[in-house]
Ligand SMILES: Nc1nc2c(ncn2[C@@H]2O[C@H](COP(=O)(O)OP(=O)(O)OP(=O)(O)O)[C@@H](O)[C@H]2O)c(=O)[nH]1
Protein backbone atom coordinates (compact mmCIF):
# COMPACT_ATOMS: atom_id res chain seq x y z
CA UNK A 1 0.00 0.00 0.00
CA UNK A 2 1.13 3.53 -0.64
CA UNK A 3 2.84 5.40 2.11
CA UNK A 4 3.22 2.29 4.16
CA UNK A 5 6.37 1.03 5.75
CA UNK A 6 6.75 -2.36 7.18
CA UNK A 7 8.50 -2.96 10.43
CA UNK A 8 9.48 -6.60 10.81
CA UNK A 9 10.79 -8.91 13.51
CA UNK A 10 11.12 -12.66 13.84
CA UNK A 11 10.62 -14.20 17.25
CA UNK A 12 10.69 -17.61 18.83
CA UNK A 13 7.78 -18.13 21.18
CA UNK A 14 7.97 -21.07 23.55
CA UNK A 15 5.12 -21.89 25.89
CA UNK A 16 5.86 -23.35 29.31
CA UNK A 17 6.38 -27.07 29.81
CA UNK A 18 3.98 -29.03 31.97
CA UNK A 19 5.30 -30.16 35.36
CA UNK A 20 6.09 -33.84 35.88
CA UNK A 21 3.84 -36.06 37.92
CA UNK A 22 5.48 -37.48 41.06
CA UNK A 23 6.01 -41.18 41.85
CA UNK A 24 5.97 -41.34 45.61
CA UNK A 25 4.50 -43.60 48.32
CA UNK A 26 2.96 -42.70 51.61
CA UNK A 27 5.44 -44.88 53.48
CA UNK A 28 6.63 -43.94 56.88
CA UNK A 29 8.17 -45.93 59.68
CA UNK A 30 4.62 -46.44 60.96
CA UNK A 31 3.10 -47.31 57.62
CA UNK A 32 5.36 -49.66 55.71
CA UNK A 33 2.91 -50.32 52.87
CA UNK A 34 1.35 -46.94 52.25
CA UNK A 35 -0.18 -46.39 48.83
CA UNK A 36 1.04 -44.22 45.97
CA UNK A 37 0.64 -40.51 46.69
CA UNK A 38 2.48 -38.77 43.84
CA UNK A 39 0.61 -35.64 42.77
CA UNK A 40 0.08 -34.33 39.26
CA UNK A 41 2.26 -31.76 37.60
CA UNK A 42 0.81 -28.34 36.83
CA UNK A 43 0.14 -27.11 33.31
CA UNK A 44 2.72 -24.98 31.54
CA UNK A 45 1.72 -21.39 30.79
CA UNK A 46 0.43 -20.32 27.39
CA UNK A 47 1.90 -17.38 25.52
CA UNK A 48 -0.73 -15.03 24.13
CA UNK A 49 -0.54 -11.82 22.12
CA UNK A 50 -2.89 -8.97 22.77
CA UNK A 51 -3.30 -5.72 20.86
CA UNK A 52 -2.59 -2.57 22.81
CA UNK A 53 -2.86 1.04 21.78
CA UNK A 54 -0.10 1.82 24.27
CA UNK A 55 2.45 -0.01 22.15
CA UNK A 56 3.39 1.81 18.98
CA UNK A 57 6.11 -0.20 17.40
CA UNK A 58 8.02 -3.45 17.48
CA UNK A 59 11.12 -1.90 19.01
CA UNK A 60 10.94 -4.01 22.14
CA UNK A 61 11.29 -7.18 20.07
CA UNK A 62 14.51 -6.08 18.44
CA UNK A 63 16.27 -7.12 21.63
CA UNK A 64 13.91 -9.74 22.99
CA UNK A 65 14.13 -12.42 20.34
CA UNK A 66 12.65 -15.19 22.40
CA UNK A 67 9.59 -15.24 24.59
CA UNK A 68 9.53 -18.14 27.02
CA UNK A 69 6.43 -19.15 28.96
CA UNK A 70 6.47 -20.24 32.58
CA UNK A 71 6.79 -23.95 33.34
CA UNK A 72 4.22 -25.80 35.45
CA UNK A 73 5.28 -26.99 38.90
CA UNK A 74 6.15 -30.65 39.43
CA UNK A 75 3.84 -32.86 41.45
CA UNK A 76 5.01 -33.78 44.94
CA UNK A 77 4.33 -36.42 47.55
CA UNK A 78 1.23 -36.43 49.74
CA UNK A 79 -0.71 -35.78 46.52
CA UNK A 80 0.81 -32.38 46.21
CA UNK A 81 -0.23 -30.89 42.87
CA UNK A 82 2.24 -28.82 40.96
CA UNK A 83 1.18 -25.25 40.35
CA UNK A 84 -0.38 -24.32 37.03
CA UNK A 85 1.84 -21.69 35.50
CA UNK A 86 0.51 -18.22 34.76
CA UNK A 87 -0.08 -17.39 31.13
CA UNK A 88 2.04 -14.71 29.58
CA UNK A 89 0.26 -11.96 27.67
CA UNK A 90 2.55 -10.03 25.35
CA UNK A 91 1.28 -6.64 24.22
CA UNK A 92 1.77 -5.83 20.56
CA UNK A 93 0.77 -2.77 18.53
CA UNK A 94 -2.66 -2.76 16.92
CA UNK A 95 -2.32 -3.78 13.31
CA UNK A 96 0.37 -6.35 13.95
CA UNK A 97 0.27 -9.24 11.54
CA UNK A 98 1.60 -12.45 13.03
CA UNK A 99 2.74 -15.22 10.70
CA UNK A 100 3.65 -18.71 11.83
CA UNK A 101 6.80 -19.34 9.81
CA UNK A 102 6.28 -23.11 9.59
CA UNK A 103 2.55 -23.42 8.97
CA UNK A 104 2.14 -20.13 7.15
CA UNK A 105 -0.91 -19.31 9.31
CA UNK A 106 -1.54 -15.61 9.60
CA UNK A 107 -3.44 -13.67 12.20
CA UNK A 108 -3.98 -9.92 12.31
CA UNK A 109 -4.20 -8.36 15.73
CA UNK A 110 -6.64 -5.55 15.24
CA UNK A 111 -8.42 -5.00 18.52
CA UNK A 112 -7.54 -4.68 22.17
CA UNK A 113 -10.22 -7.23 23.09
CA UNK A 114 -9.26 -10.83 23.54
CA UNK A 115 -5.72 -12.13 23.66
CA UNK A 116 -4.78 -14.52 20.88
CA UNK A 117 -3.20 -17.85 21.77
CA UNK A 118 0.16 -18.16 20.05
CA UNK A 119 1.78 -21.14 21.82
CA UNK A 120 -0.02 -23.53 24.13
CA UNK A 121 1.58 -24.64 27.36
CA UNK A 122 2.27 -28.35 27.92
CA UNK A 123 -0.13 -30.36 30.09
CA UNK A 124 1.02 -31.42 33.54
CA UNK A 125 1.78 -35.15 33.92
CA UNK A 126 -0.20 -37.43 36.19
CA UNK A 127 1.40 -38.57 39.41
CA UNK A 128 1.44 -42.26 40.32
CA UNK A 129 -1.63 -41.88 42.54
CA UNK A 130 -3.64 -41.63 39.33
CA UNK A 131 -2.37 -45.02 38.15
CA UNK A 132 -3.53 -46.94 41.21
CA UNK A 133 -6.02 -49.64 40.25
CA UNK A 134 -7.50 -52.87 41.58
CA UNK A 135 -4.74 -54.83 39.94
CA UNK A 136 -1.93 -52.41 40.65
CA UNK A 137 -1.94 -51.06 44.17
CA UNK A 138 1.62 -49.72 44.03
CA UNK A 139 2.25 -48.24 40.58
CA UNK A 140 5.57 -46.57 40.05
CA UNK A 141 4.31 -45.12 36.80
CA UNK A 142 4.00 -41.37 36.51
CA UNK A 143 3.81 -39.07 33.53
CA UNK A 144 6.26 -36.42 32.51
CA UNK A 145 4.79 -33.05 31.72
CA UNK A 146 4.12 -32.27 28.07
CA UNK A 147 6.45 -29.87 26.31
CA UNK A 148 5.11 -26.38 25.64
CA UNK A 149 4.61 -25.52 21.99
CA UNK A 150 7.41 -23.66 20.24
CA UNK A 151 6.52 -21.38 17.34
CA UNK A 152 8.67 -19.21 15.15
CA UNK A 153 6.64 -16.18 14.19
CA UNK A 154 7.22 -13.01 12.28
CA UNK A 155 5.57 -9.83 13.43
CA UNK A 156 4.93 -7.19 10.82
CA UNK A 157 3.61 -3.76 11.47
CA UNK A 158 2.57 -1.49 8.68
CA UNK A 159 3.04 2.12 9.48
CA UNK A 160 1.83 5.14 7.65
CA UNK A 161 4.58 7.69 7.97
CA UNK A 162 3.24 10.97 9.25
CA UNK A 163 6.40 12.86 8.43
CA UNK A 164 8.52 12.35 5.34
CA UNK A 165 12.12 13.58 5.22
CA UNK A 166 12.99 14.58 1.69
CA UNK A 167 15.69 16.41 -0.18
CA UNK A 168 18.62 15.92 -2.50
CA UNK A 169 21.18 13.24 -1.65
CA UNK A 170 23.56 14.16 1.18
CA UNK A 171 21.30 16.87 2.65
CA UNK A 172 21.29 15.23 6.08
CA UNK A 173 17.95 13.37 6.03
CA UNK A 174 19.24 10.22 7.69
CA UNK A 175 21.21 12.30 10.19
CA UNK A 176 17.98 14.08 11.12
CA UNK A 177 16.10 10.80 11.49
CA UNK A 178 18.83 9.51 13.79
CA UNK A 179 18.65 12.70 15.87
CA UNK A 180 14.88 12.66 16.24
CA UNK A 181 14.25 8.96 16.81
CA UNK A 182 15.91 5.76 18.00
CA UNK A 183 16.48 4.67 14.41
CA UNK A 184 20.09 4.04 13.39
CA UNK A 185 20.23 4.63 9.65
CA UNK A 186 23.51 4.63 7.74
CA UNK A 187 24.93 8.13 7.36
CA UNK A 188 27.60 8.92 4.81
CA UNK A 189 29.39 11.88 3.30
CA UNK A 190 28.36 10.78 -0.17
CA UNK A 191 25.12 10.73 -2.15
CA UNK A 192 22.75 7.76 -2.06
CA UNK A 193 23.81 6.45 1.30
CA UNK A 194 20.18 5.56 1.88
CA UNK A 195 18.84 3.00 -0.58
CA UNK A 196 15.58 2.06 1.11
CA UNK A 197 13.37 4.21 3.31
CA UNK A 198 14.21 4.11 7.02
CA UNK A 199 11.53 4.50 9.58
CA UNK A 200 11.79 5.79 13.11
CA UNK A 201 9.25 6.73 15.75
CA UNK A 202 9.06 10.27 17.04
CA UNK A 203 6.89 9.48 20.05
CA UNK A 204 3.94 7.79 18.38
CA UNK A 205 4.59 9.44 15.02
CA UNK A 206 6.38 7.42 12.35
CA UNK A 207 8.96 9.41 10.41
CA UNK A 208 10.29 8.13 7.11
CA UNK A 209 13.72 8.98 5.79
CA UNK A 210 13.47 8.75 2.03
CA UNK A 211 16.44 8.08 -0.25
CA UNK A 212 17.73 11.23 -1.92
CA UNK A 213 15.75 12.54 -4.87
CA UNK A 214 17.47 13.94 -7.93
CA UNK A 215 16.44 15.55 -11.13
CA UNK A 216 14.49 13.03 -13.18
CA UNK A 217 13.37 11.05 -10.14
CA UNK A 218 9.78 11.29 -11.28
CA UNK A 219 10.80 9.54 -14.50
CA UNK A 220 12.75 6.90 -12.63
CA UNK A 221 16.22 8.45 -12.55
CA UNK A 222 18.37 7.59 -9.53
CA UNK A 223 16.36 5.64 -7.02
CA UNK A 224 13.38 7.07 -8.73
CA UNK A 225 9.71 7.00 -8.59
CA UNK A 226 9.36 4.17 -6.14
CA UNK A 227 10.05 6.41 -3.18
CA UNK A 228 7.95 9.33 -4.25
CA UNK A 229 4.99 7.02 -3.74
CA UNK A 230 5.93 6.65 -0.10
CA UNK A 231 5.41 10.29 0.66
CA UNK A 232 1.93 10.62 -0.80
CA UNK A 233 0.31 9.73 2.51
CA UNK A 234 2.48 11.66 4.91
CA UNK A 235 0.95 14.60 6.78
CA UNK A 236 4.04 16.77 6.74
CA UNK A 237 7.11 16.93 4.59
CA UNK A 238 10.41 18.08 6.00
CA UNK A 239 12.47 19.25 3.07
CA UNK A 240 16.16 19.32 3.92
CA UNK A 241 18.37 21.68 2.00
CA UNK A 242 22.15 21.67 2.34
CA UNK A 243 23.40 25.21 3.05
CA UNK A 244 26.92 24.26 2.01
CA UNK A 245 25.80 23.75 -1.58
CA UNK A 246 26.40 26.31 -4.32
CA UNK A 247 22.75 26.91 -4.96
CA UNK A 248 20.44 25.91 -2.11
CA UNK A 249 17.35 27.43 -3.78
CA UNK A 250 18.15 25.50 -6.94
CA UNK A 251 18.43 22.31 -4.89
CA UNK A 252 15.05 22.99 -3.35
CA UNK A 253 13.46 23.70 -6.72
CA UNK A 254 14.88 20.53 -8.25
CA UNK A 255 13.01 18.43 -5.73
CA UNK A 256 9.83 20.49 -5.98
CA UNK A 257 9.95 20.09 -9.72
CA UNK A 258 10.02 16.32 -9.40
CA UNK A 259 6.96 16.55 -7.19
CA UNK A 260 5.18 18.56 -9.83
CA UNK A 261 6.01 15.93 -12.45
CA UNK A 262 5.09 13.01 -10.26
CA UNK A 263 1.97 14.19 -8.48
CA UNK A 264 1.23 17.91 -8.16
CA UNK A 265 -0.78 17.23 -5.00
CA UNK A 266 2.55 16.70 -3.26
CA UNK A 267 3.23 20.39 -3.75
CA UNK A 268 0.27 21.22 -1.54
CA UNK A 269 1.34 19.14 1.40
CA UNK A 270 2.41 21.10 4.47
CA UNK A 271 6.15 21.48 4.21
CA UNK A 272 8.85 22.62 6.57
CA UNK A 273 12.07 23.70 4.93
CA UNK A 274 15.06 22.72 7.04
CA UNK A 275 18.13 24.69 5.94
CA UNK A 276 20.76 22.33 7.28
CA UNK A 277 24.49 22.43 8.02
CA UNK A 278 24.37 26.05 9.21
CA UNK A 279 27.37 25.14 11.38
CA UNK A 280 29.50 24.80 8.27
CA UNK A 281 28.59 28.05 6.51
CA UNK A 282 29.36 31.61 7.55
CA UNK A 283 26.53 33.48 9.22
CA UNK A 284 26.20 36.20 6.58
CA UNK A 285 25.65 33.66 3.83
CA UNK A 286 23.17 31.72 5.98
CA UNK A 287 21.21 34.94 6.55
CA UNK A 288 21.13 35.67 2.85
CA UNK A 289 19.88 32.21 1.93
CA UNK A 290 17.36 32.26 4.73
CA UNK A 291 15.94 35.48 3.38
CA UNK A 292 15.54 33.93 -0.06
CA UNK A 293 13.61 31.04 1.42
CA UNK A 294 11.47 33.29 3.63
CA UNK A 295 9.97 34.72 0.45
CA UNK A 296 8.32 31.33 -0.20
CA UNK A 297 6.00 31.95 2.75
CA UNK A 298 6.61 28.60 4.28
CA UNK A 299 7.87 27.40 7.61
CA UNK A 300 11.65 27.81 7.34
CA UNK A 301 13.94 26.36 9.96
CA UNK A 302 17.64 27.18 9.98
CA UNK A 303 20.01 25.00 11.93
CA UNK A 304 22.28 22.05 12.07
CA UNK A 305 21.33 18.46 12.64
CA UNK A 306 24.65 18.18 14.42
CA UNK A 307 23.79 20.58 17.23
CA UNK A 308 21.57 19.65 20.16
CA UNK A 309 20.09 23.13 20.31
CA UNK A 310 18.79 22.91 16.75
CA UNK A 311 17.38 19.47 17.35
CA UNK A 312 15.54 20.58 20.50
CA UNK A 313 14.05 23.53 18.68
CA UNK A 314 13.12 21.41 15.70
CA UNK A 315 11.42 18.83 17.93
CA UNK A 316 9.30 21.60 19.40
CA UNK A 317 8.39 22.80 15.93
CA UNK A 318 7.22 19.42 14.65
CA UNK A 319 5.40 18.68 17.89
CA UNK A 320 3.46 21.87 17.34
CA UNK A 321 2.77 21.01 13.69
CA UNK A 322 1.59 17.52 14.58
CA UNK A 323 -0.84 18.67 17.26
CA UNK A 324 -4.42 18.24 16.10
CA UNK A 325 -5.91 21.46 14.90
CA UNK A 326 -9.23 22.63 16.20
CA UNK A 327 -10.86 21.83 12.87
CA UNK A 328 -9.67 18.24 12.95
CA UNK A 329 -11.42 17.45 16.20
CA UNK A 330 -14.35 15.10 15.74
CA UNK A 331 -17.70 16.67 16.40
CA UNK A 332 -20.97 14.84 16.46
CA UNK A 333 -23.18 17.69 15.30
CA UNK A 334 -23.18 21.35 14.67
CA UNK A 335 -25.38 23.27 17.05
CA UNK A 336 -27.89 25.65 15.54
N1 LIG B 1 28.50 19.99 9.03
C1 LIG B 1 27.37 19.27 9.03
N2 LIG B 1 27.30 18.10 8.38
C2 LIG B 1 26.14 17.44 8.39
C3 LIG B 1 24.99 17.93 9.07
N3 LIG B 1 23.99 17.04 8.90
C4 LIG B 1 24.48 16.04 8.16
N4 LIG B 1 25.78 16.25 7.85
C5 LIG B 1 26.69 15.37 7.08
O1 LIG B 1 26.21 15.29 5.76
C6 LIG B 1 26.50 14.00 5.21
C7 LIG B 1 25.23 13.37 4.67
O2 LIG B 1 24.36 13.06 5.72
P1 LIG B 1 23.21 11.97 5.58
O3 LIG B 1 22.37 12.09 6.80
O4 LIG B 1 23.74 10.64 5.24
O5 LIG B 1 22.44 12.57 4.31
P2 LIG B 1 21.19 11.98 3.52
O6 LIG B 1 20.36 13.16 3.14
O7 LIG B 1 20.51 10.92 4.30
O8 LIG B 1 21.87 11.39 2.23
P3 LIG B 1 21.36 10.24 1.21
O9 LIG B 1 20.95 9.07 2.01
O10 LIG B 1 22.53 9.97 0.35
O11 LIG B 1 20.24 10.85 0.43
C8 LIG B 1 27.13 13.21 6.36
O12 LIG B 1 28.52 13.27 6.20
C9 LIG B 1 26.68 13.96 7.58
O13 LIG B 1 27.57 13.80 8.66
C10 LIG B 1 25.11 19.19 9.76
O14 LIG B 1 24.16 19.71 10.37
N5 LIG B 1 26.31 19.82 9.70
Ligand SMILES: [Mg+2]
Pocket residue numbers: 173174175186187193194209211212
Ligand atom coordinates in the same frame (compact mmCIF):
# COMPACT_ATOMS: atom_id res chain seq x y z
MG1 LIG C 1 20.31 8.99 3.87
